[in-house]
Amino acid sequence: xxxxxxxxxxxxxxxxxxxxxxxxxxxxxxxxxxxxxxxxxxxxxxxxxxxxxxxxxxxxxxxxxxxxxxxxxxxxxxxxxxxxxxxxxxxxxxxxxxxxxxxxxxxxxxxxxxxxxxxxxxxxxxxxxxxxxxxxxxxxxxxxxxxxxxxxxxxxxxxxxxxxxxxxxxxxxxxxxxxxxxxxxxxxxxxxxxxxxxxxxxxxxxxxxxxxxxxxxxxxxxxxxxxxxxxxxxxxxxxxxxxxxxxxxxxxxxxxxxxxxxxxxxxxxxxxxxxxxxxxxxxxxxxxxxxxxxxxxxxxxxxxxxxxxxxx
Amino acid sequence: xxxxxxxxxxxxxxxxxxxxxxxxxxxxxxxxxxxxxxxxxxxxxxxxxxxxxxxxxxxxxxxxxxxxxxxxxxxxxxxxxxxxxxxxxxxxxxxxxxxxxxxxxxxxxxxxxxxxxxxxxxxxxxxxxxxxxxxxxxxxxxxxxxxxxxxxxxxxxxxxxxxxxxxxxxxxxxxxxxxxxxxxxxxxxxxxxxxxxxxxxxxxxxxxxxxxxxxxxxxxxxxxxxxxxxxxxxxxxxxxxxxxxxxxxxxxxxxxxxxxxxxxxxxxxxxxxxxxxxxxxxxxxxxxxxxxxxxxxxxxxxxxxxxxxxxx
Numbered sequence: 117x118x119x120x121x122x123x124x125x126x127x128x129x130x131x132x133x134x135x136x137x138x139x140x141x142x143x144x145x146x147x148x149x150x151x152x153x154x155x156x157x158x159x160x161x162x163x164x165x166x167x168x169x170x171x172x173x174x175x176x177x178x179x180x181x182x183x184x185x186x187x188x189x190x191x192x193x194x195x196x197x198x199x200x201x202x203x204x205x206x207x208x209x210x211x212x213x214x215x216x217x218x219x220x221x222x223x224x225x226x227x228x229x230x231x232x233x234x235x236x237x238x239x240x241x242x243x244x245x246x247x248x249x250x251x252x253x254x255x256x257x258x259x260x261x262x263x264x265x266x267x268x269x270x271x272x273x274x275x276x277x278x279x280x281x282x283x284x285x286x287x288x289x290x291x292x293x294x295x296x297x298x299x300x301x302x303x304x305x306x307x308x309x310x311x312x313x314x315x316x317x318x319x320x321x322x323x324x325x326x327x328x329x330x331x332x333x334x335x336x337x338x339x340x341x342x343x344x345x346x347x348x349x350x351x352x353x354x355x356x357x358x359x360x361x362x363x364x365x366x367x368x369x370x371x372x373x374x375x376x377x378x379x380x381x382x383x384x385x386x387x388x389x390x391x392x393x394x395x396x397x398x399x400x401x402x403x404x405x406x407x408x409x410x411x412x413x414x415x416x417x418x419x420x421x422x423x424x425x426x427x428x
Numbered sequence: 429x430x431x432x433x434x435x436x437x438x439x440x441x442x443x444x445x446x447x448x449x450x451x452x453x454x455x456x457x458x459x460x461x462x463x464x465x466x467x468x469x470x471x472x473x474x475x476x477x478x479x480x481x482x483x484x485x486x487x488x489x490x491x492x493x494x495x496x497x498x499x500x501x502x503x504x505x506x507x508x509x510x511x512x513x514x515x516x517x518x519x520x521x522x523x524x525x526x527x528x529x530x531x532x533x534x535x536x537x538x539x540x541x542x543x544x545x546x547x548x549x550x551x552x553x554x555x556x557x558x559x560x561x562x563x564x565x566x567x568x569x570x571x572x573x574x575x576x577x578x579x580x581x582x583x584x585x586x587x588x589x590x591x592x593x594x595x596x597x598x599x600x601x602x603x604x605x606x607x608x609x610x611x612x613x614x615x616x617x618x619x620x621x622x623x624x625x626x627x628x629x630x631x632x633x634x635x636x637x638x639x640x641x642x643x644x645x646x647x648x649x650x651x652x653x654x655x656x657x658x659x660x661x662x663x664x665x666x667x668x669x670x671x672x673x674x675x676x677x678x679x680x681x682x683x684x685x686x687x688x689x690x691x692x693x694x695x696x697x698x699x700x701x702x703x704x705x706x707x708x709x710x711x712x713x714x715x716x717x718x719x720x721x722x723x724x725x726x727x728x729x730x731x732x733x734x735x736x737x738x739x740x
Contacts, residue, residue, distance in 0.1 A: 247618050256659060304570065306735075420733070
């Protein structure tokens with residue numbers, strides 16, 4: 117018997133720099149690079165829709181759920197809405213009842229993070245759905261298997277390359293080799309720090325990743341070489357600024373914020389600001405953005421990475 | 429410039445079952461197995477002894493610190509005391525000043541966990557010292573490097589085989605292949621749960637690991653095969669009980685507690701109790717030990733694993 121409901125929290129992830137690596141199998145595709153996971157993240161609640169009226173008014177099947185995927189309500193911050201990678205995760209987990217009856221599953225995604233602005237919300241939602249659906253319906257997958265399923269869904273949808281494996285680890289992940297657990301390889305910069313960010317709008321991951329990524333990836337490999345030789349936060353932020361410039365991804369509002377923070381005095385511990393890949397978002401460590409006169413969101417580096425949470 | 433002081437928290441780790449794997453290089457030696465990391469753990473503070481009188485009365489060099497290792501005070505829960513693996517970590521990090529002057533370093537280890545009772549306190553102290561000394565003196569090592577240094581120190585001292593890599597990951601780690609990052613391989617059981625434990629006294633890790641471990645390791649490999657085929661908490665607890673019995677490690681007080689919990693009614697969600705390897709300690713998930721009339725310590729599975737903490 118399973119609990120029929122579960123909740124997972126997955127940290128947001130801002131990528132500082134990356135190189136894109138395609139592969140025939142999604143499990144081996146992904147990105148190299150580095151970034152910061154955030155205590156601001158995504159909470160995913162999965163429940164059987166026929167349990168104690170859990171689905172409430174939104175219990176009716178959502179028309180946007182494609183055939184072959186579990187029926188049930190889908191909400192994002194309380195409003196009807198679906199995320200492709202989440203649907204693919206649910207399909208991959210095979211959530212039918214023991215007798216083969218399709219299961220009706222409600223999925224509620226909640227986040228304080230802006231969507232489409234470089235925080236890895238789709239990857240976080242996919243990984244959170246994998247963790248919570250596995251737990252709710254006692255599917256018996258290991259952590260590595262669930263990360264793989266979420267990574268494959270995210271890569272398959274073209275909405276991200278390296279967020280899922282980074283979000284699973286937490287901290288300040290360095291993606292040494294692309295791909296899901298068993299294929300990819302991770303390291304990390306040991307650090308605890310305050311993180312600030314300001315978002316100026318959306319930037320399409322699909323558009324950038326769908327174009328020619330050769331120059332971008334060359335800049336990303338350079339940045340990774342620098343960070344591997346000196347795995348410290350100031351080196352990561354410096355490599356991130358060089359990457360954004362070399363890969364020609366800087367947008368004017370972000371460039372202006374980076375310059376403003378960089379010009380502030382006494383910023384040694386803050387290491388300046390950089391652009392979140394891929395979003396019209398600037399992030400900084402310490403109080404650099406506040407000190408420069410911005411009104412940023414404030415959180416910290418998330419030490420834990422993705423996890424199930426027991427609702428008290 | 430570095431901060432000259434830092435603090436790390438490392439979760440306790442109870443091993444449910446294991447097999448021992450020796451190797452010429454400590455980086456490749458270790459254990460396969462599974463266990464649970466705990467929100468009860470070890471806090472390690474490292475600081476330069478000449479900073480603002482931080483070392484206080486215990487600032488004199490401790491005679492128990494061997495030549496070649498940094499001088500300074502060493503305390504465990506406020507009393508003078510050293511841990512071999514911690515000293516080896518400090519020596520490996522090379523903490524001399526830029527001009528070659530030996531650095532005087534104070535190390536304070538604090539823990540609520542019983543020592544020598546199967547909670548991986550020595551491994552936690554070694555990993556905590558690695559994280560905090562690296563941060564305090566800006567040594568610039570990555571997480572994988574610090575885990576490797578602590579793992580090598582622990583294996584070299586014979587005080588543990590798999591605690592360090594498990595404590596670095598957090599959660600419910602499955603050690604698929606022995607050794608430090610880059611050699612070993614980990615997975616995990618995705619779970620959040622209450623953990624209870626009762627300790628009846630010490631058991632020498634060195635004595636057990638120093639003897640013939642062939643039968644023990646065969647039992648451990650069987651247990652791991654079972655868990656890999658079905659990575660769920662009840663399977664881990666069941667495999668742990670079979671291991672303790674087959675490896676002939678059960679002590680009477682622990683056997684009695686396991687039987688008492690197993691006999692309680694309505695224990696489905698608790699999955700019974702098992703012996704912590706290697707200690708005269710019984711641990712259980714949920715409220716099994718309380719329900720059986722014991723007065724256990726209570727904590728939870730630690731989602732995060734080892735991390736630097738910023739003292740507010």
